[in-house]
Amino acid sequence: xxxxxxxxxxxxARPLLLLLCASxxxxxxxxxxxxxxxLGRRKSSKPADTLxxxxxxxxLRGLDNDAAASFASFCEQDYGTFEILFGAEDNDDPSxxxxxxxxxxxxxxxxxxxxxxxxxxxxxxxxxxxNLARYAKYPLLLVSDSDISVEHEHLKRMxxxxxxxxxxxxxxxxxxRAKGLVGRIDALSLSTEFLPGALVARRLEGMTFxxxxxxxxxxxxxxxIGGFAALADWLADDYLLGKLPSDAGYRxxxxxxxxxxxxxxRSLADLRTRQNRWNVGIRSSRPWGYxxxxxxxxxxxxxxxxxxxxxxxxxWSVAAGTLTIRLGSAAYLALAxxxxxxxxxxxxxxxxxxxxxxxxxxxxxxxNTVVWRGRRLRVGAGGxxxxx
Numbered sequence: 001x002x003x004x005x006x007x008x009x010x011x012x013a014r015p016l017l018l019l020l021c022a023s024x025x026x027x028x029x030x031x032x033x034x035x036x037x038x039l040g041r042r043k044s045s046k047p048a049d050t051l052x053x054x055x056x057x058x059x060l061r062g063l064d065n066d067a068a069a070s071f072a073s074f075c076e077q078d079y080g081t082f083e084i085l086f087g088a089e090d091n092d093d094p095s096x097x098x099x100x101x102x103x104x105x106x107x108x109x110x111x112x113x114x115x116x117x118x119x120x121x122x123x124x125x126x127x128x129x130x131n132l133a134r135y136a137k138y139p140l141l142l143v144s145d146s147d148i149s150v151e152h153e154h155l156k157r158m159x160x161x162x163x164x165x166x167x168x169x170x171x172x173x174x175x176x177r178a179k180g181l182v183g184r185i186d187a188l189s190l191s192t193e194f195l196p197g198a199l200v201a202r203r204l205e206g207m208t209f210x211x212x213x214x215x216x217x218x219x220x221x222x223x224x225i226g227g228f229a230a231l232a233d234w235l236a237d238d239y240l241l242g243k244l245p246s247d248a249g250y251r252x253x254x255x256x257x258x259x260x261x262x263x264x265x266r267s268l269a270d271l272r273t274r275q276n277r278w279n280v281g282i283r284s285s286r287p288w289g290y291x292x293x294x295x296x297x298x299x300x301x302x303x304x305x306x307x308x309x310x311x312x313x314x315x316w317s318v319a320a321g322t323l324t325i326r327l328g329s330a331a332y333l334a335l336a337x338x339x340x341x342x343x344x345x346x347x348x349x350x351x352x353x354x355x356x357x358x359x360x361x362x363x364x365x366x367x368n369t370v371v372w373r374g375r376r377l378r379v380g381a382g383g384x385x386x387x388x
Contacts, residue, residue, distance in 0.1 A: 024298025028329040034199030053081035055136035059128035064147040075106035083110040121232020122385035130228035157257035168221035168250030174213035178263040191334040207252040210242030279364035284383035299354035
């Protein structure tokens with residue numbers, strides 16, 4: 001039984017909870033509208049002999065799931081001229097050894113390895129990417145996380161928007177692949193939480209951010225924002241690699257391609273650690289927008305409203321309506337935008353994932369320490385890394 005104090009609090013909160021159910025439902029519907037805009041774009045093409053050469057920058061640390069297959073997918077691109085630079089801070093990094101085996105199996109591909117530990121700021125990933133960029137030969141740089149796998153025409157699809165000279169950065173969505181129940185729950189954070197948020201943001205303010213699954217940037221644009229040094233002390237480097245060029249007057253666009261992300265979540269602790277790093281990065285970079293996510297917590301608000309209504313007919317109607325819109329939009333967005341059919345198997349897990357996400361969202365307001373691939377980082381105002 002509920003205590004009198006708890007019951008009274010729920011009663012007082014009923015109008016607010018009803019507002020949150022309505023706002024979350026509108027958010028989900030607006031995300032569907034954003035998907036329609038994205039899917040309705042016309043395809044442009046460019047003759048193969050005019051495709052510009054690309055330098056692919058692959059920062060490495062630790063060994064990801066299916067690393068060999070992921071690295072090989074970049075070696076097997078159906079593209080004119082490109083090179084791949086793998087970088088690590090330590091010669092003994094296990095992913096570096098895997099990359100060398102993959103490179104040996106693709107002797108016709110221009111692959112190089114850079115092992116340096118130059119101290120450029122507090123962000124370890126940016127340090128490695130900056131070292132790679134110094135050795136890159138070509139005017140287009142593709143920054144791609146080590147746990148990404150792609151199809152043969154990935155480079156063609158990424159470079160396609162650059163036919164428009166006003167576009168300085170191209171990024172792409174990704175499907176998350178995971179094993180085990182906890183991994184599948186964690187993977188839902190992309191297709192059912194991040195994806196609708198990104199679509200709404202793109203519809204409201206345009207693309208002003210980028211995603212580490214793939215960021216293709218013109219070298220002159222990178223230089224205009226101060227190079228990788230401008231990102232070196234910040235946690236949300238992927239976000240800033242889109243935000244800073246956007247602020248400088250360059251357009252950021254989404255590629256038609258969707259890549260695969262290999263998620264290594266094995267336990268609830270892994271899930272909590274990864275989500276906390278993501279949450280703290282967003283909260284510190286966009287504090288008001290992050291606080292505004294309270295209006296998207298539809299599942300938690302629906303269940304609390306049901307409790308506050310004492311299980312009334314209205315309470316059941318509001319809860320059922322909110323969850324129906326939530327699940328329907330989640331299924332459509334994952335299928336239409338990501339071509340991710342795993343949502344059909346895991347749709348029943350979305351409410352559980354939502355409740356976990358609400359808890360982790362609240363938790364992130366009470367700490368500023370994150371862990372990235374075994375390294376503990378303390379984050380200050382604006383997302384600046386204070387110590388590592």
